[in-house]
Amino acid sequence: MGDTLSTPSYVGRFAPSPSGPLHFGSLVAALASYLDAHAHRGKWLVRMEDIDPPREHPKAADLILKALDVYGLHWDDSVLFQSDRSEAYDEVLDTLLRAEKLYPCTCTRKKLAGLNGVYPGYCRHQRVIPSQPHGLRLLCSNQVMQFQDRIQGDQSFDLSSLGDFVLRRKDGLYAYQLAVCVDDHFQGVTHIVRGVDILDSTPRQLYLQSQLHYPHPVYAHVPVITQNNGNKLSKQNHAPAIPLNDPRPLIIKALRAFGLKPEPDLLMNSVEEILSWGIKNWSTRHMAGKKQILQDSL
Secondary structure (H helix, E strand, O other), X not given: OOOOOOOOOOEEEEOOOOOOOOEHHHHHHHHHHHHHHHHOOOEEXXXXXXXXXHHOOOOHHHHHHHXXXXXXXXXXXXXXXXXXXXXXXXXXXXXXXXXXXXXXEOOOHHHHOOOOOOEOOOOOOOOOOOOOOOEEEEOOOOOEEEEEEOOOEEEEEEHHHHEOOEEEOOOOOXXXXXXXXXXXXXXXXXXXEEEHHHOOHHHHHHHHHHHOOOOOOEEEEEOXXXXXXXXXXXXXXXXXXXXXXXXXXXXXXXXXXXXXXXOHHHHHOOHHHHHHHHHHHOOOHHHOOOOEEEHHHO
């Protein structure tokens, strides 16, 4: 029996970045969020995280949306493009600056090399906005952020070990942590299902949400799909785009990644019928605590 519930207030989302077409790993993440939303009789939204032009590929957004449509993952409401949201991000940055929760950072990449992504607070004393290029960092307390992940269980992160993080980059582009929090709140997202590879972003987002007095969504981080060499299946590792001619085999394969056991003859059904089976049988408990799933094992 699945996790089908009646949760009228459930709003989920899938938020890819248009740095390339969908691959099997991103399909697994999309399908997990889709099935969870529909199993709870909620809404499922798609948001395009297109705020990093140097990493984006022309027409990738269109290819992603076409693939979702072919695979039967139809979204509710219109697609939100973050490239249209600069006014909202600026407003939040201004609010945080006035509250002295942000500070300008003029550190170069060379100065930060070898710090493993943990900012030591070199510019914490700065409050006056300098004339030279600068990023904006959120001033974080030393508190411990704890949350219950529906798949990975109890989580605890010491913010001091993560460091003050960037909300606007030195090149003027908005940071992922800012945009995702602002837009999740704007869209009324209540449940987030995504890959465990960004689990350590969650404490940062929880902290920023608390600074902005936003409600906290419920989180579930699904295992990532890995190759035989242990690398995550990703665009950076040249994962191939999912085929668009017959989506059924890969949907069945993704269902197996969730620990579900579709019968072989389900492959003979339509995409809609396969997804309906997935919704009916959806459960997160088969993935409990898992961080990786080998692609070749499915």
